[in-house]
Amino acid sequence: MSGQERNAAALRDEVGKLYEEARDDVYRYLLTLGLHPPRAQEAAQEVFLRLYTTLRKGEKLENPRAWVFRVAHNLGLKMRARQNSETPFDPQWGEQYAGQSGNPESELLERERMTRFHSAVEGLSEQQRRCLFLRMEGLRYPEIGSALGISASTVGEFLRRAMERLKKVRYE
Amino acid sequence: MSSLGMRHPEEGQLLRYLDGELPGRRARQIRKHLEACWHCRAELEELESTAGDCVRYRKNVLGTCLPPPPDPWQDLSLGFDRIDASLGGESLAARLARVISLPRPAVPWAVTGAIAVAVVSTIVYQWRETPSVQAAALLKKAVAVADSRPRPARRIRIRTASVQLTRVVGAGQPASDAPAIERLFRSANYNWDDPLSARSFETWRDQLPAKRDEVAAIEDPQSPDRNSYRIQTTTDASELVSASLKLRMTDFEPLEGRFEFRSRDWVEMTELTDQPTLPASTVAGATGGMPRQPGMPPDRVEASAEPMNPAGVAEELQVVAALHQVGADLGDPVEIARESGQILVSGTGIPPQHQKQIHEALDSMPGVVVRFSEPGGVPSGPGAPPETPALRDSAGSAPPPFQARLEERLGGRPQYERFSSQLLDGSDAVMSRAYALRRLAQQFPPDVERQLSAEGRRQLRDLGREHVAALARQSGEMDAALSRILAALGGAPPGEVRLESAAWQPASEELLSAARRVETVLAVLLGMAPPDNPADHIPSQLLAALAQLRASQEHCQRLLSYDGR
Numbered sequence: 106m107s108g109q110e111r112n113a114a115a116l117r118d119e120v121g122k123l124y125e126e127a128r129d130d131v132y133r134y135l136l137t138l139g140l141h142p143p144r145a146q147e148a149a150q151e152v153f154l155r156l157y158t159t160l161r162k163g164e165k166l167e168n169p170r171a172w173v174f175r176v177a178h179n180l181g182l183k184m185r186a187r188q189n190s191e192t193p194f195d196p197q198w199g200e201q202y203a204g205q206s207g208n209p210e211s212e213l214l215e216r217e218r219m220t221r222f223h224s225a226v227e228g229l230s231e232q233q234r235r236c237l238f239l240r241m242e243g244l245r246y247p248e249i250g251s252a253l254g255i256s257a258s259t260v261g262e263f264l265r266r267a268m269e270r271l272k273k274v275r276y277e
Numbered sequence: 278m279s280s281l282g283m284r285h286p287e288e289g290q291l292l293r294y295l296d297g298e299l300p301g302r303r304a305r306q307i308r309k310h311l312e313a314c315w316h317c318r319a320e321l322e323e324l325e326s327t328a329g330d331c332v333r334y335r336k337n338v339l340g341t342c343l344p345p346p347p348d349p350w351q352d353l354s355l356g357f358d359r360i361d362a363s364l365g366g367e368s369l370a371a372r373l374a375r376v377i378s379l380p381r382p383a384v385p386w387a388v389t390g391a392i393a394v395a396v397v398s399t400i401v402y403q404w405r406e407t408p409s410v411q412a413a414a415l416l417k418k419a420v421a422v423a424d425s426r427p428r429p430a431r432r433i434r435i436r437t438a439s440v441q442l443t444r445v446v447g448a449g450q451p452a453s454d455a456p457a458i459e460r461l462f463r464s465a466n467y468n469w470d471d472p473l474s475a476r477s478f479e480t481w482r483d484q485l486p487a488k489r490d491e492v493a494a495i496e497d498p499q500s501p502d503r504n505s506y507r508i509q510t511t512t513d514a515s516e517l518v519s520a521s522l523k524l525r526m527t528d529f530e531p532l533e534g535r536f537e538f539r540s541r542d543w544v545e546m547t548e549l550t551d552q553p554t555l556p557a558s559t560v561a562g563a564t565g566g567m568p569r570q571p572g573m574p575p576d577r578v579e580a581s582a583e584p585m586n587p588a589g590v591a592e593e594l595q596v597v598a599a600l601h602q603v604g605a606d607l608g609d610p611v612e613i614a615r616e617s618g619q620i621l622v623s624g625t626g627i628p629p630q631h632q633k634q635i636h637e638a639l640d641s642m643p644g645v646v647v648r649f650s651e652p653g654g655v656p657s658g659p660g661a662p663p664e665t666p667a668l669r670d671s672a673g674s675a676p677p678p679f680q681a682r683l684e685e686r687l688g689g690r691p692q693y694e695r696f697s698s699q700l701l702d703g704s705d706a707v708m709s710r711a712y713a714l715r716r717l718a719q720q721f722p723p724d725v726e727r728q729l730s731a732e733g734r735r736q737l738r739d740l741g742r743e744h745v746a747a748l749a750r751q752s753g754e755m756d757a758a759l760s761r762i763l764a765a766l767g768g769a770p771p772g773e774v775r776l777e778s779a780a781w782q783p784a785s786e787e788l789l790s791a792a793r794r795v796e797t798v799l800a801v802l803l804g805m806a807p808p809d810n811p812a813d814h815i816p817s818q819l820l821a822a823l824a825q826l827r828a829s830q831e832h833c834q835r836l837l838s839y840d841g842r
Contacts, residue, residue: 113357113361117357120353120357121353124350124353129346132346133339133340133343136343136344137339137343142344142346142347143348145346146346146350149346150351150353150356153353154353154356154357154360155424157353157356157357158360161360161361161364162364176424176425179425179426180424182447183424183476186446186447186470186471187468187470187471215333218330219333219334219337219338222330223334223338226334237331240296240331241331241332241334241335245296245298246293246298254426254429256712258712261289261292262289264292264296265288265289265292268292268324268327268328271327271330272323272324272327274330275323275326275330
């Protein structure tokens with residue numbers, strides 16, 4: 106096996122592992138952008154193929170997971186623009202929500218709390234919500250800024266405003 | 278400053294602290310403050326609880342309420358094979374060009390720049406290829422550049438033999454603003470949703486069973502940053518019998534397109550560049566000018582599509598200069614936007630003293646509106662029990678690999694603390710100047726700068742030079758403090774640095790990228806971030822990053838000093 110082939114095999118392994126770990130997260134993120142499920146799944150798979158292409162071309166990525174979300178964000182926006190003849194995907198929130206505790210009373214409380222939390226998330230501005238979702242996926246401020254085309258300090262400001270609104274849910 | 282004497286952290290600092298996003302010195306100050314301040318500890322605890330809510334929301338709501346993927350996940354092996362085959366089938370020249378291209382930086386605008394630079398290198402080698410290969414390679418690269426950066430809504434002017442209109446693309450609006458033209462494009466299976474783009478052109482071209490390509494390099498001696506490539510594809514196999522696309526050489530941005538149909542209809546498109554690239558939140562409407570009414574289609578009349586008039590650009594420059602005078606371009610989240618013919622300067626969470634300074638600087642300027650808003654305050658909860666919250670310590674529990682060696686070389690712990698604080702302060706200052714310059718470049722890209730008078734251009738470049746000079750002073754001090762000690766720690770001398778931006782605006786992005794790299798590696802050296810690579814490489818990496826920063830700032834300064842007009 107040549108050095109190039111060994112390199113390709115290692116990259117396949119690396120991208121394959123990340124694909125296993127992160128594809129559902131990327132898919133969900135794309136759904137929150139408004140992509141319909143088939144499109145979101147198609148886009149999620151495409152993103153990992155692009156990651157492989159990029160790495161095969163010898164580019165070094167400091168944080169492949171952050172790169173994946175950045176590319177998914179941009180690709181998702183493009184695909185959403187192309188699906189503009191359709192209604193953006195809008196899931197029926199809450200109906201399938203299942204608590205985790207097994208205690209009906211605490212599940213009910215948690216369900217109510219998460220319903221309020223979801224309403225608060227929906228009340229955020231688009232930029233605040235994007236920053237929040239990407240932060241939830243573990244991206245750092247500069248990485249979020251790279252995905253959204255804004256500075257890290259602006260990301261910090263959007264997140265601060267988002268957290269202020271979400272904190273209020275605890276007092277409702 | 279003692280921790281007891283330190284005032285409460287400003288809005289947002291606690292969240293940044295919690296997220297490990299503060300420079301080390303500031304993080305240490307806050308950590309000390311938290312040891313003494315119950316109020317801030319309670320605030321921090323609330324933030325942690327809200328972060329916990331977010332985690333549960335992601336897991337229990339997003340994870341269960343969103344539908345699962347409709348199909349089983351594909352095995353990507355086939356896709357990998359296809360990619361390997363396509364890469365293996367490329368011309369030797371293309372692969373050689375790739376080898377000499379620059380490594381990919383970590384941020385999208387820098388990626389764009391790097392890809393553009395790489396493409397320019399590639400062209401040198403591929404020019405000897407056939408026009409079809411040239412066209413395919415150019416389009417492929419232009420698509421890669423476009424995919425690597427955010428694509429805000431933009432306006433294009435569309436002209437036919439009988440009508441002129443302006444259209445917004447990329448804003449998710451239905452593409453029903455010109456049904457007759459839309460029918461032409463749809464009949465040719467050409468993407469009407471985003472017609473002036475490399476991807477749409479490439480998709481149309483790729484589906485043609487027979488075609489002829491021509492590629493030309495067009496130089497504009499008056500304005501080198503408008504040099505472009507023109508790709509023209511003709512075919513008998515489509516209703517669209519000839520299409521051409523002009524791509525700017527520096528960044529592969531589509532500038533113009535011309536489309537000729539079998540029916541003898543023709544359509545020309547030009548991207549309007551009146552809207553500086555601003556974050557979506559700062560743009561009043563999707564068109565970037567007058568806010569569009571909800572439900573109304575994009576502008577259709579030519580009158581509304583005229584480029585930003587020079588007076589508007591000049592006024593905006595005066596606002597930027599005034600904000601600069603009071604230091605409001607160095608970190609405050611102040612945004613500048615155009616709304617209804619006015620310039621709106623807004624900010625949230627700006628300290629009162631800064632608000633006052635900004636008002637004093639701008640209130641006398643006609644057509645400028647200043648609006649500040651305060652974040653919605655949440656009453657603090659009951660006092661938290663005085664137990665130490667679980668703080669994230671960015672230094673982690675393991676001793677940083679270089680700290681002990683640095684302490685030894687510097688003469689002890691206090692000297693090390695002073696050394697690291699000075700470096701972190703220096704890095705902060707460098708970053709704020711680099712951000713300020715990049716922001717200036719985004720507000721006044723080359724085509725907007727050209728609309729300024731000679732005096733306006735001079736003023737703009739003076740602002741830019743001032744940022745670069747301040748950055749150079751700070752980075753010079755860092756260089757002086759670090760060079761010898763990094764060499765003593767085994768750092769290798771940096772290699773040659775290549776910079777090819779032809780205008781100061783893209784160069785400012787390279788400069789920010791270089792500053793960010795210094796900040797990142799410095800944090801690793803000082804034990805505030807985990808190393809990505811073997812720790813032994815850190816001194817060499819930091820020396821290389823400092824050399825890149827030095828070269829970038831000199832390059833930027835040179836470009837800012839040369840107006841070329």
